[in-house]
Structure formats: C-alpha cells, structure tokens
Amino acid sequence: MRSRFSSLCRHNTGSRLRTGAGALATALLALPAVGTSPRAAGGSGAACPGDNGGLSLPPGFCATVFADNLGHVRQMAVAQDGTLYANTWSGPYYKNNDLPPGGFLVALKDRNGDGRADVTERFGETPAQGGHGGTGLALFDGAVYAESNDRIMRYPLAQGEIAPKAKGAVVVSGLPLTGDHPMHPFAITPKGELLVDLGSATNACEVRNRMPGSPGNNPCTEKQTRGGIWRYDARKTNQTFSPAERYASGIRNGEGIALDGEGRVFATQHGRDQLHENWPKLYTAQQGFELPAEEVVELKQGAEYGWPECYFDPTQQKLVLAPEYGGDGGRKVGLCAERQGPVAVFPAHWAPNDMKFYLAKGATAFPAAYEGGAFIAFHGSWNRAPGPQGGYNVVFQPMKDGRASGDYVVFADGFAGAVKEPGRAQHRPSGLAVGPDGALYVSDDVRGRIWRVTYVGGNPGAAIAAAPAAGPPARSSRAALPPEGIHPDAGQAVAALPVPPGATREQVARGERVFHGEVAGATCGGCHGSDAKGSPIGPDLTDGKWLWSDGSLKGIEQTIANGVPEPKQHGGAMPPMGGVELSDADLKAVAAYVWAVGHPTK
Numbered sequence: 001m002r003s004r005f006s007s008l009c010r011h012n013t014g015s016r017l018r019t020g021a022g023a024l025a026t027a028l029l030a031l032p033a034v035g036t037s038p039r040a041a042g043g044s045g046a047a048c049p050g051d052n053g054g055l056s057l058p059p060g061f062c063a064t065v066f067a068d069n070l071g072h073v074r075q076m077a078v079a080q081d082g083t084l085y086a087n088t089w090s091g092p093y094y095k096n097n098d099l100p101p102g103g104f105l106v107a108l109k110d111r112n113g114d115g116r117a118d119v120t121e122r123f124g125e126t127p128a129q130g131g132h133g134g135t136g137l138a139l140f141d142g143a144v145y146a147e148s149n150d151r152i153m154r155y156p157l158a159q160g161e162i163a164p165k166a167k168g169a170v171v172v173s174g175l176p177l178t179g180d181h182p183m184h185p186f187a188i189t190p191k192g193e194l195l196v197d198l199g200s201a202t203n204a205c206e207v208r209n210r211m212p213g214s215p216g217n218n219p220c221t222e223k224q225t226r227g228g229i230w231r232y233d234a235r236k237t238n239q240t241f242s243p244a245e246r247y248a249s250g251i252r253n254g255e256g257i258a259l260d261g262e263g264r265v266f267a268t269q270h271g272r273d274q275l276h277e278n279w280p281k282l283y284t285a286q287q288g289f290e291l292p293a294e295e296v297v298e299l300k301q302g303a304e305y306g307w308p309e310c311y312f313d314p315t316q317q318k319l320v321l322a323p324e325y326g327g328d329g330g331r332k333v334g335l336c337a338e339r340q341g342p343v344a345v346f347p348a349h350w351a352p353n354d355m356k357f358y359l360a361k362g363a364t365a366f367p368a369a370y371e372g373g374a375f376i377a378f379h380g381s382w383n384r385a386p387g388p389q390g391g392y393n394v395v396f397q398p399m400k401d402g403r404a405s406g407d408y409v410v411f412a413d414g415f416a417g418a419v420k421e422p423g424r425a426q427h428r429p430s431g432l433a434v435g436p437d438g439a440l441y442v443s444d445d446v447r448g449r450i451w452r453v454t455y456v457g458g459n460p461g462a463a464i465a466a467a468p469a470a471g472p473p474a475r476s477s478r479a480a481l482p483p484e485g486i487h488p489d490a491g492q493a494v495a496a497l498p499v500p501p502g503a504t505r506e507q508v509a510r511g512e513r514v515f516h517g518e519v520a521g522a523t524c525g526g527c528h529g530s531d532a533k534g535s536p537i538g539p540d541l542t543d544g545k546w547l548w549s550d551g552s553l554k555g556i557e558q559t560i561a562n563g564v565p566e567p568k569q570h571g572g573a574m575p576p577m578g579g580v581e582l583s584d585a586d587l588k589a590v591a592a593y594v595w596a597v598g599h600p601t602k
C-alpha cells in the first residue's frame with residue numbers, strides 16, 4: 001500500500017513511474033527504426049510500422065488507427081468474430097456540432113487484417129429520429145445493448161450480421177438525463193444483471209450546485225435517483241427506472257464498470273470538484289488540484305461508497321468528511337468511517353471514463369504480467385486549472401484478489417497533443433475494449449478515433465512498463481510559449497486587443513493574467529479554455545455572441561460577479577467570480593479582458 005501511495009505523490013508532481021535512466025532507455029527503444037528492418041531489442045521491443053496514430057506506448061506495443069472521424073465515440077465491445085461495436089454521443093457537451101450521417105451506433109470490422117476497419121455500418125437511432133446517442137454499450141446473449149437517450153436498448157444479432165438489422169427493443173427507460181452527469185454507462189454480468197451507473201446531477205449535492213460555501217442537502221435526497229449503480233434484468237424488456245432498483249450508492253460518477261476474471265464487479269469513481277474554489281479557507285489551490293483521489297471501488301449490493309458526504313484523501317489514505325457536510329479541511333472523518341473505500345486510487349481530476357480487465361490469453365495476447373489487471377481510460381478534466389491538467393491517458397493497474405497489487409503505469413499517452421485542456425485536446429480517451437485476439441481498443445470522444453493496440457514484442461515474460469512521455473511534461477497551456485508556439489494564443493500580445501470604452505489597457509493586461517490564473521487564483525481558462533474559445537463546460541467568449549448580457553463592459557462585469565447558476569447551453573454552472581474571491585479591481589480587470597477578446601478588431 002505504502003509504495004503505491006508514495007508513487008501516487010510522484011505522479012501528482014508530474015513525474016512518472018520510472019527512473020531517469022530507465023526513461024531514456026525506454027524512449028530509445030520506442031523510436032521507430034528508420035531505414036533498418038524492424039528488430040527485436042532485448043526480446044522486448046520491436047519497431048512499429050507507422051506512427052502509432054500519435055500514441056506513445058511501452059516497448060513492444062504498436063497501435064494502428066482502427067477507425068477515425070466516427071463522431072463522439074464513447075464505450076465499446078468486441079464480439080467473438082472480431083466485430084467492434086461502439087456507441088457515440090451528441091449534445092451541448094460537444095457544442096451540438098455536425099455528426100456523421102446515420103445511427104449513433106457503429107459496427108466496425110477489419111476483413112483483411114491490416115489493423116484498420118474496412119467495414120463501417122451505422123445503426124440505431126439517428127439524429128433525425130430524435131436520437132442523441134449515448135455512452136454505455138455491451139454485448140450479451142447474442143445482442144448489442146446500448147444506451148440511447150433515457151433508454152438502454154437491445155439489438156439482437158442474426159447469424160453473419162455485422163450491424164443488427166432488427167429493430168431494437170427497450171430494456172429499461174426513464175433513466176435521468178439532467179444535471180452534471182447525464183450519461184448511463186453499464187455492464188452486464190454473466191448472470192444477466194444489467195448494472196447501470198446513474199451519475200450525480202450535482203458536484204457534491206450542494207443546496208446551490210458548485211456555489212462557494214453552499215452546504216450540502218441533508219439528507220441528500222438526490223441519492224434516491226442518482227449517484228449510484230442501479231440493477232435491471234438484461235433479459236427483460238420494458239422495465240422502467242425507479243429508486244427501487246438501486247444496487248449500490250454513494251458513487252458520484254461510476255463510468256467504467258467491469259468484471260475481473262473471478263467475476264467480481266468494479267466501478268471507477270470520478271472524485272468531486274472545487275474543494276479550493278468553493279472552500280478557499282479550508283483548502284489551498286494546490287490541495288484543490290490534488291484532492292480528492294479518483295477511485296476504483298469493488299461493487300457490492302447495498303454498499304455505500306461515500307459521495308457526497310465523504311471524499312478520499314490519498315495522502316491520509318482514507319475517506320474524510322466533505323466541507324459541505326461539516327468537514328474541516330480533511331481531519332474530521334465522522335460517518336465516513338462506515339463508508340466503503342477504494343481498492344485502487346489515482347491522481348485527482350484525471351476523470352476515469354472506462355475500465356476493462358485484461359483477461360485475454362494466447363499467442364497474440366499481451367505479456368503474462370498484464371493478465372488480470374485493469375486498463376483505465378482517463379478522459380482528463382478542467383478542475384486542476386490554473387495548474388497543469390492531468391489524465392488524457394490510458395493507465396494499466398495491476399490487480400490481484402480484487403485489489404491493486406502494485407503501482408499503476410501510464411500505458412498509452414499522447415492523446416491530447418500539445419494542450420491538455422477539455423476544449424483544446426486533440427483526442428480524449430473515453431472507452432476501452434479487449435478483442436478475443438488480445439488487442440486493446442481505445443476510443444476518443446473528440447474526433448471519433450479508435451486505436452487498436454497489439455503486442456509485437458514476442459516476449460510473453462516481459463515486465464509491465466510505462467509509455468515514454470509524450471512530448472513535454474504536462475503543464476498549463478499558458479506556460480507553453482514559442483518556439484513551441486503551437487496554439488493560437490502562444491505569445492499573443494495583449495497589445496493587439498482593443499480596450500473597452502471606460503477602461504484602460506493596464507486593466508486589460510491585468511485581466512488577462514486574472515483570466516489565466518496567474519494572479520487571484522481564478523480558473524476562468526479551465527472552463528472557457530485558455531484561448532477563451534470555449535470548452536465542453538464553458539462557452540466561447542470570443543464569438544461576439546452574449547447569452548447573459550448585452551455584451552457591454554458593465555453587462556459582462558455583472559455576469560462574472562453573479563455567475564451563471566443555470567446555464568442555457570451547458571451542464572454544470574458558473575459560480576460567482578468563477579468560484580474565487582476577486583477584488584473589485586480584479587473583477588473590473590477581468591471583465592475588461594473578456595470584453596476585449598469578445599470584440600476583436602477587424
């Protein structure tokens with residue numbers, strides 16, 4: 001336990017699970033051999049033919065882009081014949097942007113075995129039929145099960161079909177679609193129990209969601225319908241959601257539900273946000289970045305895992321009382337002593353969106369050291385702003401007897417590209433699947449890419465290894481300056497911005513620093529993007545369209561001061577002042593900066 005947690009601290013400071021010398025050797029091994037024939041290095045490495053679709057992987061592993069531009073791909077499953085099924089999603093979180101024609105569900109097959117799908121068939125509800133797609137997908141009993149809007153549907157597969165032709169049947173309907181976590185990921189056990197995650201509507205069951213100093217509702221009645229796992233019968237149709245089918249509670253957002261080789265069921269858990277922003281007297285900004293841990297819990301019927309009254313503190317290795325429920329910054333434990341803790345933990349705000357145990361065996365499987373462990377896809381988040389964001393990777397966690405049995409490693413990295421930010425990452429890992437041949441598939445919900453990762457190292461005895469770091473270490477995008485200069489605002493001078501009537505250039509310059517968290521601890525860039533062009537959780541402030549005022553300096557200032565408790569086009573909320581305490585001068589300055597980026601000079 002101890003070594004695992006101490007390595008966690010190292011991860012928190014941005015370093016990885018390896019020594020400097022080891023890192024160099026690993027990096028060299030992973031370089032493609034240019035102009036020479038691929039050669040096994042030390043029996044554990046082989047050059048990859050392409051560029052791995054931009055991914056960084058441990059030695060001996062290669063990736064192909066199995067499919068691309070599929071929409072916002074979420075969770076996946078692979079059938080015995082190698083056909084991959086994926087669910088895709090739409091909606092305000094993705095700015096309601098253009099979608100590929102056809103249904104939200106995708107069936108993909110690689111007939112010629114080159115690692116790329118050559119058959120793509122779409123099925124299920126289309127946007128024209130009122131569909132919005134969804135996250136969850138599983139295969140069970142010869143059928144594709146998939147989330148679609150408030151329902152989980154069942155599409156039986158006939159012999160030889162790639163996409164099912166049959167009309168879907170409703171397995172369960174009426175699942176809640178409101179609030180911060182409207183997705184419904186699920187797993188189906190061999191007995192036919194459909195275990196579906198109903199994430200919380202709020203951050204911590206606050207009386208006023210995400211607002212500074214708001215106490216939690218006591219009791220948290222939201223837990224009757226949210227923040228837990230519900231159980232249905234996968235073989236029955238037309239079930240309707242009700243509080244009665246709750247299976248386990250106190251799970252804020254359990255997106256990755258997976259079974260290990262012994263049939264135990266586990267779920268990932270996204271820890272709560274905004275400890276510092278909403279409780280600045282109890283938590284420093286640094287604590288806000290590093291608390292609480294993301295978790296993997298073992299699911300047991302009737303168990304309580306702690307949300308919203310508790311969160312897991314990785315340095316103390318225990319659940320402690322949340323500030324909304326009388327917590328004092330991490331010492332008081334109270335009722336958290338009776339809640340179920342995790343079996344594995346990860347750095348704060350990495351956002352574990354899917355998990356699959358590696359149970360494949362045989363000739364093309366990964367080395368034996370991976371068997372029985374879990375791959376976890378971290379979507380990455382915003383709540384480390386203004387600090388560097390984390391996640392945006394796939395981690396391998398060794399597991400034994402239902403618990404973490406060693407340090408996790410970053411298995412696949414490089415998804416985000418130059419900027420790790422929700423609005424600007426190139427790709428974000430959102431789903432995982434393991435094929436019968438042992439290939440690991442990773443999906444992306446930004447551009448709809450699916451990678452296929454295989455082991456070509458030829459050494460079944462190879463040890464678990466981390467991927468070489470992809471590009472420069474994670475940092476806030478503001479810190480990325482030329483010559484890197486890849487993103488539009490790198491080095492951009494405030495001097496080029498207009499100055500609003502009634503304000504000064506000094507105010508715009510000060511406001512630019514407030515916006516990016518360089519002074520006053522604000523996290524505007526975390527939600528609106530460091531380029532202010534918006535992200536899935538905050539609107540574009542540069543497009544000249546104003547939802548909450550007439551766009552005047554006064555109007556913008558008022559919106560920032562009051563916040564937006566109920567956004568028109570986004571989930572979540574904007575707390576007053578973005579969740580921090582801004583002096584009147586800093587409020588006026590940041591309003592001037594927002595006005596300036598929103599009124600570009602022609």
Ligand code: HEC
Nearest residue numbers: 523524527538546547548549564567568569570574577578
């Ligand atoms: C937790 C995420 C979050 C943070 C942090 C945040 N905002 Fe917002 N902001 C939002 C959301 C959500 C909206 C409302 C969008 C909607 O209605 O769909 C919004 C709206 C706004 C608007 C109104 C835009 C309009 O169309 O009228 C302004 C201006 C704004 N934010 C500026 C800021 C500034 C400045 C900061 C930092 C001090 C900040 N925001 C911090 C999420 C955030």
